[in-house]
Amino acid sequence: MRVMAQMAMVMNLDKCIGCHTCSVTCKQTWTNRSGMEYVWFNNVETRPGQGYPRTYEDQERWQGGWTLNKRGRLKLKAGNRLKNLMTIFSSPKMPSIQDYYEPWTYDYETLTNAPLQEHTPVARPKSLITGKEMSISWSANWDDDLAGSTELAPSDPVLQKVSDKVKLEFEQTFMFYLPRICEHCLNPSCAASCPSGAIYKRSEDGIVLVDQDTCRGWRKCVTGCPYKKIYFNHRTGKAEKCTFCFPRIEVGLPTVCAETCVGRLRYIGLVLYDADAVLEAASVEDDRKLLDAQRSVLLDPDDPEVIREAERSGIPRDWIEAAQRSPIWSLINRYEVALPLHPEYRTMPMVWYIPPLSPVVDAVSETGEDAENSGNLFAAIEHLRIPVEYLAELFTAGDTAPVTAVLKRLAAMRSYMRDINLGREPDESIPASVGMEGEQVYDMYRLLALAKYEERYVIPPAHAEQAHGLEELATECSLDYEGGPGMGGWGPFGEGSGGTTPIAVENFQALKQRQTTNTLADPEDKEKRVNLLNWDGKGRPEGLFPPAPGNERGAPERMDGTDPGGETDPKP
Amino acid sequence: MTTTLDLVLWVVVPYACLAVFAVGHYWRYRYDKFGWTTLSSQLYESRLLRWGSPLFHFGILAVFLGHVMGLGIPKSWTAAVGVSEALYHVMAVGVGAVAGFCTVVGMAILIYRRRTVGPVFSATTRMDKLMYLVLAIVILLGLANTVVGNIVGHYDYREGVSVWFRGVFLFDLHPALMAEAPFTFQAHGLTAMLLFALWPFTRLVHVFSVPVGYLWRPYIVYRSREDRLGGQAPRRGWDRVGARYRR
Ligand code: HEM
Numbered sequence A: 001m002r003v004m005a006q007m008a009m010v011m012n013l014d015k016c017i018g019c020h021t022c023s024v025t026c027k028q029t030w031t032n033r034s035g036m037e038y039v040w041f042n043n044v045e046t047r048p049g050q051g052y053p054r055t056y057e058d059q060e061r062w063q064g065g066w067t068l069n070k071r072g073r074l075k076l077k078a079g080n081r082l083k084n085l086m087t088i089f090s091s092p093k094m095p096s097i098q099d100y101y102e103p104w105t106y107d108y109e110t111l112t113n114a115p116l117q118e119h120t121p122v123a124r125p126k127s128l129i130t131g132k133e134m135s136i137s138w139s140a141n142w143d144d145d146l147a148g149s150t151e152l153a154p155s156d157p158v159l160q161k162v163s164d165k166v167k168l169e170f171e172q173t174f175m176f177y178l179p180r181i182c183e184h185c186l187n188p189s190c191a192a193s194c195p196s197g198a199i200y201k202r203s204e205d206g207i208v209l210v211d212q213d214t215c216r217g218w219r220k221c222v223t224g225c226p227y228k229k230i231y232f233n234h235r236t237g238k239a240e241k242c243t244f245c246f247p248r249i250e251v252g253l254p255t256v257c258a259e260t261c262v263g264r265l266r267y268i269g270l271v272l273y274d275a276d277a278v279l280e281a282a283s284v285e286d287d288r289k290l291l292d293a294q295r296s297v298l299l300d301p302d303d304p305e306v307i308r309e310a311e312r313s314g315i316p317r318d319w320i321e322a323a324q325r326s327p328i329w330s331l332i333n334r335y336e337v338a339l340p341l342h343p344e345y346r347t348m349p350m351v352w353y354i355p356p357l358s359p360v361v362d363a364v365s366e367t368g369e370d371a372e373n374s375g376n377l378f379a380a381i382e383h384l385r386i387p388v389e390y391l392a393e394l395f396t397a398g399d400t401a402p403v404t405a406v407l408k409r410l411a412a413m414r415s416y417m418r419d420i421n422l423g424r425e426p427d428e429s430i431p432a433s434v435g436m437e438g439e440q441v442y443d444m445y446r447l448l449a450l451a452k453y454e455e456r457y458v459i460p461p462a463h464a465e466q467a468h469g470l471e472e473l474a475t476e477c478s479l480d481y482e483g484g485p486g487m488g489g490w491g492p493f494g495e496g497s498g499g500t501t502p503i504a505v506e507n508f509q510a511l512k513q514r515q516t517t518n519t520l521a522d523p524e525d526k527e528k529r530v531n532l533l534n535w536d537g538k539g540r541p542e543g544l545f546p547p548a549p550g551n552e553r554g555a556p557e558r559m560d561g562t563d564p565g566g567e568t569d570p571k572p
Numbered sequence B: 001m002t003t004t005l006d007l008v009l010w011v012v013v014p015y016a017c018l019a020v021f022a023v024g025h026y027w028r029y030r031y032d033k034f035g036w037t038t039l040s041s042q043l044y045e046s047r048l049l050r051w052g053s054p055l056f057h058f059g060i061l062a063v064f065l066g067h068v069m070g071l072g073i074p075k076s077w078t079a080a081v082g083v084s085e086a087l088y089h090v091m092a093v094g095v096g097a098v099a100g101f102c103t104v105v106g107m108a109i110l111i112y113r114r115r116t117v118g119p120v121f122s123a124t125t126r127m128d129k130l131m132y133l134v135l136a137i138v139i140l141l142g143l144a145n146t147v148v149g150n151i152v153g154h155y156d157y158r159e160g161v162s163v164w165f166r167g168v169f170l171f172d173l174h175p176a177l178m179a180e181a182p183f184t185f186q187a188h189g190l191t192a193m194l195l196f197a198l199w200p201f202t203r204l205v206h207v208f209s210v211p212v213g214y215l216w217r218p219y220i221v222y223r224s225r226e227d228r229l230g231g232q233a234p235r236r237g238w239d240r241v242g243a244r245y246r247r
């Protein structure tokens, strides 16, 4: 047994309202750069739907992930090492920008510069790839909320796998949202496809990263990842991916997507796993046994032998304790309600999902029956084949039994808790019918419905005996580094050349630029103006208001509106 | 008899270019690991690339091997293992013609693609254009050599250019041999030297990253966070106890 620690996430799909806040905050943090316009490290897909990039789940087409060869050994679906090298000059299965979408901006300037004319001027869309005018016909979220789904959804690879009967019943629509980030797999096929060995898994916390100085732009990882969560930066010629916000995780903060999630549906914590067992578990022959295999790779953090082995492999004491309190471990193995996304890709993904009960609840309440009655819900779960089979294609390689079991537990929790909330005698037969005890159901309810910040995110800070070097908690000036304070600019080989700039320095420069820039928002007389971003709300700094007539100094003597002759509003 | 011009063209210029080549690569690797990439444009377009890039690359790799044979291996060695002049000639011209043809067609497709596909063109740098210009001249002159040396006239480069070329590396200088060579051979040699001088400053550096190690390394790479946290190295003098030495 070789114990390793892995930072993992669980998302409770019932609570996702599809607001895309997570995508937007992630983009603002990580991918609002030239070359990454089309990239969403976090994206939220409506299911059924084609996903982003289009139909990425069709591995017969895109050849991502692993498969078993004739001898039952694991091999990359895109081909063995030699084939991978021989096709390096032109990667056969790489999605084009059209499969993601052509990013655009609008020609906003015409709105302000247009001369007086009869018709309102329009800001036309301009491609961010070519700079030319374009017509918008696809985006990362074109089929959001089932938009156009009569045409688009039939190409959903997951829907196609579900039997014919289900397809015909598609009129009985259901939908839910699937937020996706990189899975930080235990057996990452992106890393295995990288000819340069630039993609690595951090041995401390299992976060999968691309070494930007070693990546040579062979773009094989894009094909290798079955979730298409490696992106090619077309300006720098390097691969980039979700970093699990490692600078935040290292200091004990949750990822940006989790921190800003409106539904508070994301859980982050550690799991311990047996690194020696990964390969065997990923090579299980039957796709439908992969779920159990993956569960069994995770180790019980309360088992004394596991603790001993973990200490032997140098996992610090507070990390083991964090693994014992981990919500991830509870949701995956204690309550068994979380399932991995597409275990059949055999990468051992580490972002798991609690499947949504809402399609079932909606169907029951549409019939006018009580949707909080466990009997009704159980019957509906057995009866409603469409959503259950669809969920099974997503989370269990098509095996409906585990999905049904999870949905029943969620349904049981719903009815059991209703009795308690209404002050009735709790019905202990409900938990018993799903193999749980009343108290366990209550604990699960607490974790799913009430859990506070510290319970949802159990993130032990990184072990840095040199904590002074930490980026976000710097006790020294983090701009103090050789060549700093990162004055930016590119090297002589154009964009993307030259050394890398630490993240904090980049942020500092961006902020400084914004605050000192010469734009409409902050005009030339800015030394006389007050930057409201820096104003602490106290007092009335000089320049907060425009100069009153006859008062060159600028600070009005009275509050606005009390001076009958003075201006009350800054005129445009 | 060797004139000053011959000395400059066939001794000074080659050494200068090769020095720029070597030092340039060392410097760029130290200074600009981040910019060391193929700068693939496949995200923009793959229909033309699917043909152009493999044709060009397999062609140019064969051409490279041909040069190793033709320039690197003395005539006496091939003769010693029983390869007759005629056999060598047929092999070289045969294989060389196929490889050269693939290279030129591939390059034509790549250049056509660079110019006509909008996104690819707007991602083309000035350095790319200069590189393609010099590369195209070198390749076309090389093809002209085959024609001049074998079909129009007869020039056995293995007794001329090759001896000079090896001499550059063995410090056994023969500028006179180049001075006697046909014009296309001279031009090919000189432009190739220019290409070598440009090499470290273009995307061609990707050639030195050929990832052959991939065939042997374990699939999954684990790496420790080591002494770095938050993407930033600690200041000198603040390394954690037991941290590895950084250069
Ligand atoms: C085995 C060695 C080599 C490998 C693995 C290799 C690989 C690559 C790759 C992956 C690309 C990017 C293609 C794309 O997606 O856009 C590329 C582009 C290129 N390579 Fe190579 N290459 C090798 C050797 C060479 C050599 C010897 C030359 C020429 C002397 C060369 C010249 C070029 C050029 C000019 C391009 C740019 C093509 C374009 O986009 O217009 N390569 N190479």
Ligand code: SF4
Pocket: A181, A182, A183, A184, A185, A188, A189, A190, A191, A208, A224, A225, A226, A227, A228, A229, A230, A241, A347
């Ligand atoms: S999901 Fe992430 S770790 Fe897994 S293969 Fe894709 S990029 Fe790699």
Ligand code: SF4
Pocket: A015, A016, A017, A018, A019, A020, A021, A022, A023, A044, A177, A179, A260, A261, A262, A263, A264, A265
């Ligand atoms: S922020 Fe939360 S609720 Fe909103 S789309 Fe993202 S995961 Fe769903």
